[in-house]
Amino acid sequence: MLVFRYASNQRTMRRIKKRIQANILAVRLFPDQLGVVLHAYFQVLCYTFVYLGYALRALAILLLPMLIVLAQLNLRFSRLPLQPGDSFILQAKLMRSLRIESASLRLPRGMKVTAPPVHIPALNEVDWQIQANENGDFWPAVVIAGQTFTKRVVVSDDIASLHAKRVQKSLLNWISNPGGRALPPAGPLRSIGIDYAPRTIQVGPLHTEWWVFFFAFAFASGFAAKVCLRVEL
Amino acid sequence: MRFAQIFPKTFDRLTRSRLTCADRIVLPSVPHAVERVGANEKGKQATKSFTDRRVASAVLLAVAFILVTPAAAHAYVGPGAGFAFLSSFLSLFLAFIYSFFAFITWPIRRIYRMLRSFKVYRRAIARRVVIVGFDGLDPDLAARFMQQGKLPNFARLRDSGTFCPLATTCPPISPVAWSSFMTGVNPGKHNIYDFINRDTESYLPLLSSARIRNPKKPGKSGKYWLRRDKPRVKLLRKGIPFWQFLGKAGIFSSVLRVPVTFPPEKFHGVLLSGMCVPDLQGSQGVFSFYSTRELSNEKPASGVYIPVRKNNGRFRSYIPGPENPLHPGEHTPLRVDFSVMPDGTADRAEFEIGGQRFKLQKGEYSDWVELxxxxxxxxxxxxxxxxxxxxxxxxxxVYAGPVNIDPSRPALPISHPLVYSVYLSKLLGPYATLGLAEDTWALNEGCLDEEAFLKQCYLIHEERKRMFFDALAKTPRGACVCVFDITDRVQHMFWRFIDDHHPAATAGQRGGRYGGVIEDLYRRMDELVGQILSRIGEGVLIVLSDHGFKTFERSVNLNSWLWRNGYLALKEGVWQSGEWFATVDWEHTRAYAMGLNGLYINQKGRERCGTVAQGEATRSLKAELREKLQELCDPKASRRAISRVFDSEATFRGPYRESAPDLIVGYAPGFRAGWDSVTGRVTETVFEDNCKAWSGDHCIDPLSVPGVLFSNRKLECHQPAIVDVAPSVLEWFGLKVPPHMDGKPWTLENPSSPSPLSRGERGTPGGG
Known part of the structure; x- marks a missing residue:
């Protein structure tokens, strides 16, 4: 709110908003004067675009920090960490040129494989079902072509930053899977991932995704704070 | 003419007792104000509160019981339940049907309205009538300046349309004249004779235009008072303004700042009230003046002197507001603190008030500050x-002007519809809403100098202009009426500089910068007329004033004269009286003067302590007083002070003639009722020099101060009067003139041909 306040031309925005309100009132006050009503509608439309123009400038400044904040929130609130005793699937996708049978798994202490690996040739993917026995950060490793690739697995009762997938370095991958170390671009492994369960937030009787709650809360607090902070939104 | 300035202290008291109390109750911001009760009622309230709680608990328990035992409630479904269900369902169903019907018939209704208006305008000889009122614009000065070529747009109106004097009302006071303007009747039918009327019981003044009553007794809830009512503001002006007749016929009107339109009445159009709208304190304008100088102990006539404290390098003080609505009757006004910090240079200071900061240069006004x-x-x-x-x-x-009602959140109804003032505020920003917004009394008291007063007047005038041009644009058909007050205020205060003999100005001052202020004012009004002409197209333009102006050099204390001549008696051993006849012996008084032109007979059966019998005794006393007053001579000026005295019985016709003063005193030019006389003081002197800045006036013989009439059309009118305007407008729009109207409609010459000024000879906005 404060950034928006200082990044936008509040005085002009306030003036334009009043003009919009005035023209809406003009429609109510001069209903018999058709020309006046049409002109008022046109003015409302024009001023709305002008208003949006002024708001967009501030929004452009806010866009990058907002994306970072949203990405960080998503890492923490979109998935549940594993609990001790939970089983999960570790998926390793190999380059097309490699045989899936060549991949093996090395587990740290506190974890165990609960089923034989499943090979999916169509996707060139190997899946292992693993059970975590205790809380902590674990680093199971996939070994392939003499190289070892680890993936962080979080077993915890608390909120933690969870990277579901480790992917090869590229801009698209960086945007879609922020956080965590990238795999080498020309390595044998395309991705390595964990199937964390999705997290929902309960608000009264409603179970909702974190972002629904976040946006509802952000709007409500924004409208409440705009009065105290004297921000024109 | 400004009532608060003429009756400053009294008005303050009057409005505080009659208006302020109501205002603090009425303010919509506190419509359901919660009030703490006094300590003596706490016991009663505690008991009452306990009872309330018990009742509430019992009801809640009953509801809970019904809810948790649904089987019993569902056990019987008889005709009663059916009716109940049907009736509630029917209400919903009807509401839905009505909404749906309203929605789908909207275009049909629109078309019907359009067709109706076509029909209305088919009979009209004018589709748009624009009336611009310049309060107090003088025909003699206008003629002189036109002759000198200084008013080209007025001259165009004169040459191509109409220019003539416009007979004013008796008495020639703004609220009286503008009431006749809008209703088309004489004061006997609209009930306005002055700014004030008198209470026959107490001999105290009453505001003649409106009465604000306290809301109904608030209800109790526990230890709090909950207000369920708003104050009732009642308009005392009678008669029906012409825009109401137009509205009934489907003709739209925009009416701006016409005096005596507070509270606004409903009609088909928009209206912003003018003269008589109070400030937030309930008065007609109380300014505040702050100084680190030793201020006089004497209370200023229409303002307050407030001391300033210095604390941590900042000067701190406060702005007094309305009384605290939570503590009515305790006379504890609310206040907003502010501080001023001189910023090191000699000419600037920073103000901080309610979280707002702004800097002012010496001699500069701030924008409107929200409080x-x-x-x-x-x-x-x-x-x-x-x-x-x-x-x-x-x-x-530092001078702080009166706290105006915020038009964006009006505390009292100042417009019709209520949102019209909000609309103007959103469109143009905050603006002065006080009826008498130009603070003439601050100049009289020396709290503002001439330069500052002029700045204030023109700031307000610019606001008014922007409002007017918006209304003009929004009223392509119908009537658009606006009154500009600046002409009245500036002439009141600057006349001394164009009168060679005025006691309130020296010869040096007359030759100085202020000698040209009134001429400059007329030039600016001419520019405004030019701008209007360039926008009006085929419409009919009427420019008029309610009265003219004359110098006010000598003041006459009529009450002193009555006392000296044995008509008014003072209590034993007393040789003068304070405000509002404080020491008058009513048992032996036969006549008294109150207000600007009024003289009353102390009549038996009418006044509480009446001494003169009604009928012949009153008539003969009136005749005697008329004769003597018309002979009254000023020894210094060696001329008569009063041109004529009007008998209200012969002057007024209508149901409200009884409220009129018994005699209306028409002073000769140069004279006017003294400041003491109007407020019911009795002094030893009858004649005095007027040494106030308030140096021009019009509350004299109506024949000496006619108004002015301009039009862009040739009007066929014989001895036009302000009372003719309303019937004329009705006739131009093709409506029948109601028989009760006293005015005679003017005829438009060649109504079908466009105005000569709209055929290319437009006004010159630059005034050149």
Whole structure:
């Protein structure tokens, strides 16, 4: 709110908003004067675009920090960490040129494989079902072509930053899977991932995704704070 | 003419007792104000509160019981339940049907309205009539300046249309004349004879235009008072304004700042009230003056002197607001604190008020500052005011104008519809809402100098202009009426500089900068007329004033004259009286003067202590007084002070003639009722020099101060009068003139041909 306040031309925005309100009132006050009503509608439309123009400038400044904040929130609130005793699937996708049978798994202490690996040739993917026995950060490793690739697995009762997938370095991958170390671009492994369960937030009787709650809360607090902070939104 | 300035202290008291109390109750910001009761009622309330709680608990328990035992409720479904269900369902169903019907018939209704208006306008000989009122524009001065070529747009109106004097009302006072203007009747039918009327019981003044009553007794809830009512503002002006007749016929009107339109009446159009709208304190305008100088102990006539404290390098003080609605009757006004910080140079200072900061240069006005007077967390009253930095060093001097009702959140109804004032505020920003917005009394008291007063007048005038041009644009058909007050205020205060003999100005001052202020004023009004002409197209333009102006050199204390001649008696051993006849012996008084032109007979059966019998005794006393007053001579000026005295019985016709003063005194030019006389004081002197800045006036013989009439059309009118305007407008729009109207309609010459000024010879906005 404060950034928006200082990044936008509040005085002009306030003036334009009043003009919009005035023209809406003009429609109510001069209903018999058709020309006046049409002109008022046109003015409302024009001023709305002008208003949006002024708001967009501030929004452009806010866009990058907002994306970072949203990405960080998503890492923490979109998935549940594993609990001790939970089983999960570790998926390793190999380059097309490699045989899936060549991949093996090395587990740290506190974890165990609960089923034989499943090979999916169509996707060139190997899946292992693993059970975590205790809380902590674990680093199971996939070994392939003499190289070892680890993936962080979080077993915890608390909120933690969870990277579901480790992917090869590229801009698209960086945007879609922020956080965590990238795999080498020309390595044998395309991705390595964990199937964390999705997290929902309960608000009264409603179970909702974190972002629904976040946006509802952000709007409500924004409208409440705009009065105290004297921000024109 | 400004009532608060003529009756300053009294008005203050009057409005505080009659208006302020109501205002603080009425303010919509505190419509359901929660009030703490006095300590003596706490016991009763505790008992009552306990009872309330018990009742509430019992009801809740009953509801809970019904809810948790649904089987019993569902056990019987008889005809009663069916009816109940049907009736509630029917209401919903009908509401839905009505909404749906309203929605789908909207275009049909629109078309019907359009067709109706076509029909209305088919009979009309004018589709748009624009009336611009310049309060107090004088025909003699206008003619002189036109002759000198200084008013080209007025001259065009004169040459191509109409220019003539316009007979005013008796008495020639703004509220009286504008009431006749809008209703088309004489004062006997609209009930306005002055700014004030008198209470026959107490001999105290009453505001003649409106009465604000306290809301109904608030209800109790526990230890709090909950207000369920708003104050009732009642318009005392009678008669029906012409825009109401137009509205009934489907013709739209925009009416701006016409005097005596507070509270606004409903009609088909928009209206912003003018003269008589109070400030937030309930008065007609109380300014505040702050100074680090030693201020006089004498209370200023229409303002307050407030001391300034210095604390941590900042000067601190406050703006007084309305009384605290939570503590009625305790006379504890709400206040907003502010501070001023001189910024090191001699000419600037920073103001901080309610979280707003702004800097002012010496001699500069602030923009409108929003003020919030807080009584409790959710009880607040909002107003606006302007600051003026008069001096920074060696002494700090600050003027704060009266706290106006905030038009964006009006505390009292100042417009019709209520949102019209909000609309103007959103469109043009905050603006002066006070009826008499130009603070003439601050200039009279020396709190503002001439330069500052002029700035204030023109700031307000610019606001008014913008409002008017918006209304003009929004009224392509119908009537558009606006009154500009600046002409009245500036002439009142600057006439001394164009009168060679006025006692309130020296010869040096007359030759100085202010000698040309009135001429400049007329030029600016001419520019305005030029701008209007360039926008009016085929419409009919009427420019008029309610009265003219004359110098006010000598004041006449009529009450002193009555006392000296044995008509008014003072209590034994007393040789003068304070305000409002404080020491008058009513048992032996036969006549008294109150207000600007009124003289009353102390009649038996009418006044509480009446001494003169009604009928012949009153008539003969009136005749005697008329004769003597018309002979009254000023020994210094060696001429008669009074041109004629009007008998109300012969002058007024209508149902409200009884409310009129018994005699209306028409002073000769140069004379007017003295400041003491109008407020019911009795002094030893009858004649005095008027040494106030308030130096021009019009409350004299109506024949000496006619108004002016201009039009862009040739009008066929014989001896036109202000009372003719309403019937003329009705006739131009093709409506029948109601028989009760006293005015005679003017005829438009060649109504079908466009105005000569709309055929290319437009006004010159630049005035050149």
């Amino acid at each position: 919030e007077f807080k009584a409790a967390l959710n009880v607040r009253v909002r107003g606006i005011c302007r600051f003026y930095l008069k001096e920074v060093q060696p002494h700090l001097e």
